[in-house]
Amino acid sequence: MVHLCFPRHLYNFFGIFIMLSRFSIRSVIVPALATMVLLASVGCQEVPITGRNAISLVDDKDITAKSIAEFKRLKSMQKMSRNPSQIKIVQQIGSRLSRTVFWDVPNAEWEFVVFHAPGVMNAFAMPGGKVAVFSGLIDFCENEDQLASVIAHEIAHVVARHTHEKYSQGWMLKPLGAATSIGIGTTIGGTGVYIPSVGSAASGGVTGITQSAFDRGKELEADHIGLIYMAKAGYDPRQSLRLLQRMEEDIASKGGPTVNGWLANHPGFPQRQIKINELMDEAMSHYQKIEESRTHTVIE
Numbered sequence: 001m002v003h004l005c006f007p008r009h010l011y012n013f014f015g016i017f018i019m020l021s022r023f024s025i026r027s028v029i030v031p032a033l034a035t036m037v038l039l040a041s042v043g044c045q046e047v048p049i050t051g052r053n054a055i056s057l058v059d060d061k062d063i064t065a066k067s068i069a070e071f072k073r074l075k076s077m078q079k080m081s082r083n084p085s086q087i088k089i090v091q092q093i094g095s096r097l098s099r100t101v102f103w104d105v106p107n108a109e110w111e112f113v114v115f116h117a118p119g120v121m122n123a124f125a126m127p128g129g130k131v132a133v134f135s136g137l138i139d140f141c142e143n144e145d146q147l148a149s150v151i152a153h154e155i156a157h158v159v160a161r162h163t164h165e166k167y168s169q170g171w172m173l174k175p176l177g178a179a180t181s182i183g184i185g186t187t188i189g190g191t192g193v194y195i196p197s198v199g200s201a202a203s204g205g206v207t208g209i210t211q212s213a214f215d216r217g218k219e220l221e222a223d224h225i226g227l228i229y230m231a232k233a234g235y236d237p238r239q240s241l242r243l244l245q246r247m248e249e250d251i252a253s254k255g256g257p258t259v260n261g262w263l264a265n266h267p268g269f270p271q272r273q274i275k276i277n278e279l280m281d282e283a284m285s286h287y288q289k290i291e292e293s294r295t296h297t298v299i300e
């Protein structure tokens with residue numbers, strides 16, 4: 001839903017304005033602020049589940065079209081899985097989750113693919129509903145619920161339009177003279193790999209693209225939204241914690257994340273686990289409702 005909002009960082013602009021006014025350049029700053037406030041007032045949306053106000057100044061059709069083209073390019077670069085059981089499980093989870101989120105993102109054209117990449121425990125999503133899962137992640141998951149927790153997290157990035165927000169914020173912070181176009185550029189960022197890569201090979205060759213559009217806050221928000229979505233789809237939300245714990249142990253056993261800078265904009269495993277724990281009661285209530293309805297259907 002698009003509505004009016006007043007993003008927090010605009011307060012910072014006012015602070016800068018007050019400071020600069022002492023140097024008598026109000027005539028330059030006032031129009032700039034007015035433009036920014038006007039733009040912020042018409043380009044906001046409420047994020048489903050969390051209810052956060054998010055900036056969205058980019059053209060959805062434009063960013064989606066570029067995203068779809070980029071996803072197509074990535075598919076041509078990656079080795080696609082030919083494992084029918086892996087493809088089937090990802091499609092099955094994708095189908096259940098996309099039905100659950102339908103009303104939050106009705107225009108998405110969901111596509112779930114599996115890249116053949118043994119040892120790569122990751123997944124990413126892109127605007128428009130494009131989701132890729134690396135086969136190493138499927139091998140690592142103990143059950144369908146754990147895999148669903150990652151796919152739900154990726155879907156959450158799409159539903160929350162984190163890429164749109166990233167580009168919107170970048171645009172607003174440009175100097176006025178440069179702010180004549182959205183400036184999405186040729187590379188559309190996906191909304192993040194699920195965990196830090198352990199060595200460059202573990203990125204599956206798409207690290208630079210998929211890590212560009214998210215930060216700690218967005219990751220925690222995707223965990224939040226994904227947890228609720230997986231529970232509403234009938235997957236056990238407790239398995240998201242179990243998977244994160246196993247991933248943490250696995251990465252630690254391999255010497256920890258080795259990609260410089262990754263931890264600068266990603267929350268650590270303990271932070272993610274604490275946040276998910278805080279939300280577990282709410283998630284379990286959704287999950288139990290689904291379980292009860294299933295039981296009821298069986299008895300009838």
Ligand SMILES: [Zn+2]
Pocket residue numbers: 153154157191192193194214219222
């Ligand atoms: Zn993420």
